[in-house]
Every structure is written in C-alpha cells, then in structure tokens.
Amino acid sequence: MEHTSAGMWRRINARYNLIGSECQNCKRSYFPPRIVCKECGRNTVMKEKRFSGNGTVYSYSRIYVPPDAFKDDAPYTVGVVKLEEGPMVEGHIIENGKKIEVGTEVRTVFRKMRVEGEEGLVHYHFKFEPI
C-alpha cells in the first residue's frame, strides 16, 4: 500500500463532509470549492472550508422519469439547497414522509448512490433530508 494515512483521511473526509473553499479576503464561501475567488480573482488566498451541511430548500422538483442510473429511485425529489454559509448546492432531497417546500430546513446525509463495474466500486454522494 502506498497510500499515506493523510491521503486516506483526505479521501474519507471529502466523502463524508461537504468540503468547499473560502476566500480569505472577502470570506465568501464556495461549494464545490473554487481555487480563485469570483470577487477577488487571484489577489487572495483560498482556504479549504468544511460546511455544516445545514441549509434551507431554495427550489425543488419531483422527478418521475429519471435517467437510467436512478430509475429504481423514481419518483424522487431534487432541489437546490442554500447552505447556511451561503453557497447553493444541487442534490437529491430525501422526503422521509415529510413535505418539502421552499424554506424547509434540511441537513446533509451521505448515502450510497450506486455500485458499478466488476470491482463493485461504490459511489457515495450527499443528499439532503428535512431536519
């Protein structure tokens, strides 16, 4: 194994947390992370930032005819969540029997998305669920 424990931790960390970036000049947060601030350009330093994962539903729609990869999940809800730190993030919203509306408070959960290939590579992705 040539993986260092730091590298391993970094991958696990990225898989189970929303890791974005924050401009050290204007403090604007980005998810997914950006290496250049939209406001400040290259005249600033971007730092890795871990988001709380909490936010509110900004918009949503119910999908009845999904792409093949998600056909077992349909119907399901996808939406745009405004994280409490500011960035807008698109993702699946798990309803858990609750009604999703604009303004519904949600948190991030990490779920297995699909298994693919002969090695059974498992993809994890974040989803949102109502708090």
Ligand SMILES: [Zn+2]
């Ligand atoms: Zn900035």
